[in-house]
């Protein structure tokens with residue numbers, strides 16, 4: 001059987017790479033390599049050797065120019081040393097090869113600013129949505145209830161009943177679209193796979209603090225039409241064990257944290273398809 005291999009990119013200000021790699025291993029990946037972005041740009045590490053790309057949270061370039069904006073330009077335009085290609089060519093090949101990308105928080109901001117999400121009609125290099133300053137004007141660090149759309153093509157949320165409870169920690173998490181048509185298409189195709197909701201996962205909400213940032217239609221996470229590329233503001237890698245839950249000493253909880261399913265689903269998909 002193929003060895004399921006995950007790659008986690010670090011450098012320029014990411015701060016969740018260790019947790020993301022740990023979550024990949026716990027979820028069933030045989031290997032989870034943390035690579036500095038410079039290793040990709042010098043050609044020492046190639047995306048071609050991996051199945052699952054993790055773009056993690058942090059403060060890329062200190063959020064200068066807007067969160068993840070500078071890194072989005074770097075990934076789109078930088079050449080790979082000694083090769084006749086740019087890094088973005090490796091990324092688009094990675095997608096065409098049927099592989100998986102998960103962007104969490106700063107990684108989600110990076111994917112949307114590169115144009116890789118929601119990638120309507122398979123156009124992975126056209127930005128149509130953004131993530132900007134929270135409506136509160138402040139950094140939000142809290143736990144949120146996230147309703148899952150069971151009709152979404154996202155492979156990461158498969159098997160989740162109702163929703164998941166995960167932490168958010170961001171200053172720029174408000175999801176916005178360029179025009180009404182984009183939002184219509186996202187909703188019609190069920191790409192808005194995660195929405196901030198009440199604690200019973202009954203309905204999406206625009207109420208603060210359940211919706212921590214004022215995202216349009218309460219959108220917390222989106223995927224592309226293949227379901228293999230997903231980005232979300234909450235951190236699934238930060239809840240893989242019950243002791244990470246804010247009330248773990250007072251509530252009866254299962255051993256496994258609710259975020260692990262994202263990584264288990266990714267590993268399962270890789271093992272079944274490669």
Ligand SMILES: NC(=O)CC[C@H](N)C(=O)O
Nearest residue numbers: 057058105106170171172
């Ligand atoms: N936790 C994160 O990845 C934060 C992302 C970004 N720096 C923000 O504050 O919005």
